[in-house]
Amino acid sequence: IFTDDSLLASNKKQENLNVLLITIDTIRPDRLSCYSTKYLQTPRIDALAEKGAVFDRAFAHNPLTLPSHVNILLGTTPLYHGVHENSFSIVAEDFLTLAEYLKGKGYATGAFIGAFPLDSRFGLAQGFDVYDESYPSKSSNVFVFPERKAEKVIESAIDWIGKLDSKWFTWIHIWDPHSPYLPPDSFLLKFKDDLYSGEVAYVDSELGKFFDYLEKSNLAGNTLIVLTGDHGEALEEHGESTHGYFAYNSTLWVPLIIAGPGIEQTRVDEYVSHTDIFPTLCDVLGIEKPSFLQGISLLPLLRGKKIKNRVIYFESLLAFYHSGWAPLRGFIEEKVKFIDSPLPEFYNLEDDFDEEENLVQEINLERYQKRMKELIETYSSLQRPESAF
Ligand SMILES: [Zn+2]
Structure with a gap:
């Protein structure tokens, strides 16, 4: 029941799917209404969740932007890749990233980055034909990372996708829910007492525009979408205001939604993690899994089967x-x-x-x-x- 060859065989025809990886920075699952309706409604992400697999218990391995994204894109933990923090760590050249791997399988590869912690200087641009990091080079406030809004990131991604005539792997990194919480004016009034949720509502609305574009361009039926967050936000739980110091579920618990052709609607309560995304993509696309991966394929869970107990x-x-x-x-x-x-x-x-x-x-x-x-x-x-x- 753990690796089923017939499951893999049935996926062979999936190898021409586009892959869209969406990472929302600093996102607590309880701010998405497909996880909890306590704070706000996120209708566009809910619509994605309703047609795909929602993982109720997905975990980051680090509560920090750079290491967490490295875990996702390398399919390994920091014990393997050595990126444990955000400022002096660099992803070594000799690692094989998801982008390099998919590029080797004939994918056009594009990354659209929301803020400085994922700047190409830290090594995650490996394997991307385009690594769009056109946020301002300096922030107006020294305590705030240079960043750009979701609409700008998505606009660049759409512009790139629109020019392609091959299958593609696109990664968009949405920074907005990261502090400082400053949602655009149109969300300010409604969320004046909960600006963090206001940022999430804004992100939901912008992602909706991206999903509309995929529909309108006849790409939705041929695109596999993985949506996750790099880490959560403590919001004063356990005496922490933001993230990066402790390791409670306030900051390690993340959303994970996988949707697209061949993915049935399902809700998964097994405990899974960021390093599972790389091997899962390989299985869904019907391509071989590199041997160094430290997560496990979630394909059996996507098919309503069980996986063995594992450690995160x-x-x-x-x-x-x-x-x-x-x-x-x-x-x-x-x-x-x-x-x-x-x-x-x-x-x-x-x-x-x-x-x-x-x-x-x-x-x-x-x-x-x-x-x-x-x-x-x-x-x-x-x-x-x-x-x-
Ligand atoms: Zn982050």
């Missing part, structure tokens, strides 16, 4: 590298979460997804610490590919 590694090392804090790492396995630090934490996520009750006194701590060590060794020891494209 996570870390939050910004403060370790920049402020001399103790390293903070952990893992999720069999629906419990262990956070390894000088003050270890343990949560039963099925009963306590918000991590309010630390049960570390009730576990065999040594066993979990040993498991942590094993995981770090396993994930760190994989060989790099012999040669990238």
Whole structure:
């Protein structure tokens, strides 16, 4: 039931699909109404969710922009690729990125970036024919990253797609929900008491325009869409205002929606992670999975089958590298979460997804610490590919 050749065979005809990867920065799943209707309505993302697979429990491996996107685009954890934070880390040339891999399969590849943390200087442009990072070169405020709005990112992507006559892989990075929360005027009044949600409402509306373009251009029926976020936002939960320091679900839990030809409408409650996206795309497209990938294909889940229990590694090392804090790492396995630090934490996520009750006194701590060590060794020891494209 784990890798089913007949599932793969039925996907052979999918190899000519376009692939659209949408990463929304700093997005909490509970701000999308396909996950929770408590805060706002996101009708356009809901419409995507209604025709595809929605993963209720998807996790980032890092609560930080650059490492998280590297995890997605390399299909590996930071223990393998070494990008643990946002400022001095660079993706090494010898890694094989999803863009390089799909380019090798005949895809035109384009990335449309919303803000500086994913600037090409950090190495993620590998494999992209076009890496559009035309946000302003400087921000007017030194505490704010240079950025551009969703409408500009999407406009550039549409402009590029419109000129292509081959299959394509397009990645759009939407920065808007990242602080400072400043939704456009048309959303300000309605969301004046919850500007973060206002940013999400704006993003939903702009993505809707992109989806309309795909429909109008007869591309929707031939395009596989993966929508996720790079990390969440704490919004004062667990004493954190934004993201990047702790490793609670406020910032590690992300949306994941996969929709397109051959994807049935389904709702998945299995625990999955960012590194699963690369192998899943390979399986859906009917192409071979590179051997170094550290996630698992979610194709069985897309087909209503089960996957075996697996472990999801996570870390939050910004403060370790920049402020001399103790390293903070952990893992999720069999629906419990262990956070390894000088003050270890343990949560039963099925009963306590918000991590309010630390049960570390009730576990065999040594066993979990040993498991942590094993995981770090396993994930760190994989060989790099012999040669990238
Ligand atoms: Zn981010």
